[in-house]
Amino acid sequence: MTSGGTTQGNDPVTDLINxxxxxxQSSEPYYLQLKRQLNAMxxxxxxxxxxxxxxxxxxxxxxxxxxxxxxxxxDELRSNRLLSTHKRGGTVVQTPPSMNPTLGRLTGFTEEMREQGKTSSTRELQCGVVAERTIACIFKRPSVSPLLRLVRVRMADGMPMTREVAxxxxxxVPVLEDWDARGSGYAFLQDTCGILLVRANQSIEAVMSTP
Amino acid sequence: MTSGGTTQGNDPVTDLINxxxxxxQSSEPYYLQLKRQLNAMxxxxxxxxxxxxxxxxxxxxxxxxxxxxxxxxxDELRSNRLLSTHKRGGTVVQTPPSMNPTLGRLTGFTEEMREQGKTSSTRELQCGVVAERTIACIFKRPSVSPLLRLVRVRMADGMPMTREVAxxxxxxVPVLEDWDARGSGYAFLQDTCGILLVRANQSIEAVMSTP
DNA sequence: AAGTGGTCTAGACCACGCA
DNA sequence: GCGTGGTCTAGACCACTTC
Incomplete structure (x- = not known):
């Protein structure tokens, strides 16, 4: 088993390739065919x-x-945050959609703005753990479930772009269950759970209200 | 002027190249050097x-x-929506940041999902023109300003991802001033003013509430 | 017909990190 | 050292659009 020579079918890499x-014949380019199949896997x-x-x-x-x-x-899968690269270690699957406690990395507001050549900033208005029946209902949770409520204003080049209540x-989110300590949890949320509200620079406001 | 032969310095393309x-010597790759400079321009x-x-x-x-x-x-500038391509017509600057009345094209939910190999759909829950003092205040508008209120649920592969109230x-938005007719206005909003709420597929909900 | 972007190839050199 | 991904080259063919 361990010293298998040429044709071991159990090598996961070989399996994958197979x-x-x-x-x-398809009109779909090779790189997209591959991407689609890997994506599905x-x-x-x-x-x-x-x-x-x-x-x-x-x-x-x-x-x-x-x-x-x-x-x-x-490269495309990398930019979709599905793969990451570890120089010598090769290319590694990074973020399965459903079960990674660190949650998929998301396009952050900061990132988006930086790409557009703007500097972004965030001002936090409120932050606290609450129980909210109607919101819990959205999550399909018992009405007493603890919820983190975060209010912030995001700005690009000093201009307020959006006000969010998240x-x-x-x-x-298991990582956050002992969040009460506050502080680092917030940074984590902002960095990895970041919610992106993109909009033009007119006064168009994106709002999600309580039901 | 018009029939200039070889060394006309006024050709915008030549100027740009110059x-x-x-x-x-820089450690910055060529393609990023170019991208940075074009981006700045x-x-x-x-x-x-x-x-x-x-x-x-x-x-x-x-x-x-x-x-x-x-x-x-x-390609990178294209994916940043700064350039678009018109087959024979070449590559064209698309979205100046500050002054396009059609508003900058934004990464749409649909597009984002398609890139991730998901099919997206949207269900509209409510849609109407209202006056809302507190929201108008956010926009720095008189409290009687007409506001369009749109409630929708966005889904990826049939799974509800976000519920928005926009x-x-x-x-x-001058284009929308005579929106009362409804219909096309909504498609316009959805297509060009699209609001993107990206999140992991855990039950994390992005919410903007009324103040 | 000519020129464009879209895709693809078969190489090359580099910096980096692991063994 | 050696394999990895990151970058780059010089060329090729294609589909498409405009001329």
Whole structure:
């Protein structure tokens, strides 16, 4: 078993490669065919977080396509936060949709604004743990579930862009269950659970109200 | 003037190329150097919406780099919605940051989901024009200003992701001033004023409440 | 017909991190 | 050292659009 030589079918990398199919007749480009299939495997849970994907060179050779094409696929998945790269360690599945306690990394307001060449800032107006029957109902939680309520104003180049009231279901985010300490939890929320409210620079306001 | 032959300095494309500089010593990759400079020109208003950029091949030759590198730069700017492509017409500056009456194109929920290989849908719960003192106040408008109130649930692969209540300041969006007719106005809002609420698929809910 | 962007190839060199 | 991803090249063919 462990010293298997050539044709071991249990090598997860080999298995993965065997499941990938490229259709030369399709009008869909190779890199999108690959992306779609890998995407499905990740979303479907077949490829769990932490799994090492074949290196760009390995997959390219196996699929008999150019490394450039594989890289393009990986790059798109990377920018979708589904893959991450660890130099020597290769490419790793990062964020399965349903079960990563760290939650998928999201496009943050700050990031978005930086890409647009603006500097962003946030002012926190309120922050507290509350129980709110109607919100809990949205989450399909018991009405006494603890909820984190966060009110903040986000600004781009000093100009207020949005005012948000964000509700977080604490029971659904294990990392935050002992959040009462406050402080770091907030930074975590802001960084990894960041909610993006994009809008033009007219006075258009995005609002989610309580039911 | 019009029949200038070889060395006319007034050709906007030539001017643009002359203003672009690549530093081979820098650790910053070429494609990022280009992107940064073009980005600054667009954000700064030097390159206005509708301007035609040099074709990938032209710029590559002028900068003495590979077309692939130019393309990578253009591609990133395209995905940032700063450039758009018109097959034969070349690559065009799309969205100046501050002054486009059609409002900047925004990353839409649908687009975002499609990139992640999900199909998205939206269900509209409520939609109407109202006057709301407190919201109008946010917009710095008279308390009787007409506001469009839109409640919708966005879904990815059939799973409800967010519930939004969006308020639009009708007086700030000339295109919508005669919105009362309803219908097309809503599609316009959804398409061009689209509000993006990104989040993980845990039960984390983004909410903006009335003050 | 000509030029555009979209895709793809088969190489190359680099910096980095792990063994 | 050696394999990884990051960058870059010089070329190719395609579909499409405008001329």
């Amino acid at each position: 499941r990938l199919q490229l259709n030369a 990740i979303e479907g849970g077949d490829l769990k977080s932490g799994v090492n994907l074949p290196s760009e060179r390995t997959l390219a050779k196996a699929m008999q396509i150019s490394r450039t094409t594989v890289k393009r696929c990986y 509700w977080y279901d604490l029971t659904a | 203003r672009l500089q690549l530093n081979a 667009i954000e700064g208003g030097d390159l206005k919406s509708g301007v035609n950029l040099p074709s990938e091949r032209t710029l590559a030759k002028a900068m003495q780099i590979s077309r692939t590198t130019v393309k990578r730069c253009y 308020w639009y300041d009708l007086t700030a």
